[in-house]
Amino acid sequence: MFIKQNFKKLGIALILIILLTLPPASADWSSVTVITSITGKVVLPGDTVEFPITIEKGHNNSDEAWCSLSIKDKSDGWSAGFYNDGDQVTGLTFPEDKNSSKKITLRVKPPINTPNGAYAIWADFKPDDGDTISQEFVVNVDSEAVLDLDIYSDMPGLETRPNDPVEFYVTLENDYDHRVTASINVAEKPDSWDVEFLEEGNGKYRITKTSIAANDKQNFIVKVRPSTNVSDGTYPVIVDVALENSQIGVSQQLDLTINRGIEEEKMLTIFPESKSINLNPGSSREIVVNLRNSGDRTLNNVELKIQGVSGITTFVRSFGAIDELEPGESREIPVEIKVRADASPDTKEILMRAVSDEAESEDERVEVSVVKSSSGGFIGIGMIIGALLLLVFIVSKFGRR
Amino acid sequence: MKGRNVFVIAQKEVADHLQDTGFLVLLAIYTIIIFSSTYMSGSFVHQESSMLLGSINVKMIAMFAPLIGIVLGFDAVVREQKSGSLNVLLTHPLFRDNIIAGKLLGSMLVLAAIIIFSVFVSIGTLLIFYGVEIGYTEIIRIFVFTILTFFYVSIFLGAAVLISTMVKDGTDSLTYNVVVWLFIGILFGAILKTAIAILTGDISNESVLITQLLNMAPIHHFAEAVVGRIDLGFGGFNSAGSVIGGIFDTEYTLTQCLIEFKMNIVVLVVTPAILFIIAFIAFLRKDITL
Numbered sequence: 245m246f247i248k249q250n251f252k253k254l255g256i257a258l259i260l261i262i263l264l265t266l267p268p269a270s271a272d273w274s275s276v277t278v279i280t281s282i283t284g285k286v287v288l289p290g291d292t293v294e295f296p297i298t299i300e301k302g303h304n305n306s307d308e309a310w311c312s313l314s315i316k317d318k319s320d321g322w323s324a325g326f327y328n329d330g331d332q333v334t335g336l337t338f339p340e341d342k343n344s345s346k347k348i349t350l351r352v353k354p355p356i357n358t359p360n361g362a363y364a365i366w367a368d369f370k371p372d373d374g375d376t377i378s379q380e381f382v383v384n385v386d387s388e389a390v391l392d393l394d395i396y397s398d399m400p401g402l403e404t405r406p407n408d409p410v411e412f413y414v415t416l417e418n419d420y421d422h423r424v425t426a427s428i429n430v431a432e433k434p435d436s437w438d439v440e441f442l443e444e445g446n447g448k449y450r451i452t453k454t455s456i457a458a459n460d461k462q463n464f465i466v467k468v469r470p471s472t473n474v475s476d477g478t479y480p481v482i483v484d485v486a487l488e489n490s491q492i493g494v495s496q497q498l499d500l501t502i503n504r505g506i507e508e509e510k511m512l513t514i515f516p517e518s519k520s521i522n523l524n525p526g527s528s529r530e531i532v533v534n535l536r537n538s539g540d541r542t543l544n545n546v547e548l549k550i551q552g553v554s555g556i557t558t559f560v561r562s563f564g565a566i567d568e569l570e571p572g573e574s575r576e577i578p579v580e581i582k583v584r585a586d587a588s589p590d591t592k593e594i595l596m597r598a599v600s601d602e603a604e605s606e607d608e609r610v611e612v613s614v615v616k617s618s619s620g621g622f623i624g625i626g627m628i629i630g631a632l633l634l635l636v637f638i639v640s641k642f643g644r645r
Numbered sequence: 646m647k648g649r650n651v652f653v654i655a656q657k658e659v660a661d662h663l664q665d666t667g668f669l670v671l672l673a674i675y676t677i678i679i680f681s682s683t684y685m686s687g688s689f690v691h692q693e694s695s696m697l698l699g700s701i702n703v704k705m706i707a708m709f710a711p712l713i714g715i716v717l718g719f720d721a722v723v724r725e726q727k728s729g730s731l732n733v734l735l736t737h738p739l740f741r742d743n744i745i746a747g748k749l750l751g752s753m754l755v756l757a758a759i760i761i762f763s764v765f766v767s768i769g770t771l772l773i774f775y776g777v778e779i780g781y782t783e784i785i786r787i788f789v790f791t792i793l794t795f796f797y798v799s800i801f802l803g804a805a806v807l808i809s810t811m812v813k814d815g816t817d818s819l820t821y822n823v824v825v826w827l828f829i830g831i832l833f834g835a836i837l838k839t840a841i842a843i844l845t846g847d848i849s850n851e852s853v854l855i856t857q858l859l860n861m862a863p864i865h866h867f868a869e870a871v872v873g874r875i876d877l878g879f880g881g882f883n884s885a886g887s888v889i890g891g892i893f894d895t896e897y898t899l900t901q902c903l904i905e906f907k908m909n910i911v912v913l914v915v916t917p918a919i920l921f922i923i924a925f926i927a928f929l930r931k932d933i934t935l
Contacts, residue, residue: 525775585700618776623779628765631766634765638758
């Protein structure tokens, strides 16, 4: 019996000892309470790590309260600070008669040359009334850790001809809990190739930096123009994205295959209004042919050429060649197609091609079906019959001597 | 009674022509010439506003159609006089005016039939062979062209009848008519061009003097009214007389064409009438004794 009672007392004493020896995560007797759900994180050397912290005004405290924030201990060369809504803060104030809480972030950045290992950061939260609350945060520096920035391309491999530009679409994903700014650079490319980064919205503005909100992503275009004299093969273009503050970053390899055998994309294109028309012999019709500069360079002395076909005459109704056709610009040129009177009923093809000093279009075909007019034939028969009837009438009426 | 006599004479004149082998051969040859030249024109003409109208070889018609008028009229009077039938005719209750009016009327009727026949057969055959489209505009203009051709050839018919009335021999009449045809129908422009070049040294096609002198030639009025050119003769002037290319220019309405070329049309209509009147008077005053 005595032994049993001694065990109970010993158990209670142990529990009390354990409770009293636990680190003071909060102080019930203080005017504020500090709540930290995460106190340890893994980070790359040079990268930034954040610890979310919530500070609440103590219960049953109706007075105004404040709390100063400071870093008590950190390794040499490390930077650490408290941030609230993007601003670095050193103190918080809580209004009276209100039990409110505030969320702040402890942002810690180890130097880029920090060896791997666990490092402690001690933060002090000193309320206006009560004891200072000290909290330890552990940062585990690991050079093998994954950066919270990701880069990828859905189509990292494309094929083109020499000097024909291609566009890779690349996505940059920010997995940090805060906005990051990163610079975009070319880490590797073949000599004399042009690589430029374009804003995805209009594909026009060149970008050098991008800023991405927390847990957001951004697309941009990597436009690559291979040199004219490059030989067939696959060439890597490596895009490097580095965080502005730390200079650490991610990279994406884009493979561009040069193949002189693939069909060349035409810079100059033509679109006839009609690709098939029916005409009677001797009749004509005007069609409009649209000339378009589909490339990204200005074309000079653009002219529509039409190959002649026997029995069909064509007239290009324009003032000679177009001096300049800007990229994306198009012109409409009327073309009169006239079938000769003696053209036999047949289907003929007219070949059209636009040429300029720099490029020429593919051949477009307009099918002309020559169809004899049945009404014209009937009228012709009628005229001959009429003429013969007139002759018969005159002979019968006046032919008798 | 007088009117009926005129028609009887006209009917007999038509019958004489229709049963004249030489005339029928000429009619056939003329129709073939018109058809073949029109057919060939259709192969080469591509720029005209109407290909069918452009196919009609107006130059060929302008040069050779007068021969029909000459053939119809060159022996109209002199043949009757030489054969003595004129004296016989006048023993019947017929007046001289009945005879000349009947002959003119009969010749004009045959002429109209030939013009209509040749144009209709040529155009009709072209339509069948080529299968070209023909519209209302073209039909109307072909009809007006046929009328203008009739009046143009009537000038030579009137001249032929007049010459036939004035001379005493059919061969002379034919000779004079051929000379007239060659001079004012074929070579007037070339002769005028040469004369102007020698006298003034001006070889321009557009001088006022040339235009005024060309007014004397029926072919000028016919050419201007139909195709808007000042001359269609052999080696003559080759320039446009107006911005409107005659009644064949479908870019302008027929009314605009007729207004533009009203003077030419008036000349084409009035000239044969004057020649007929002169022939009429000459016949009335003619000594018909053999």
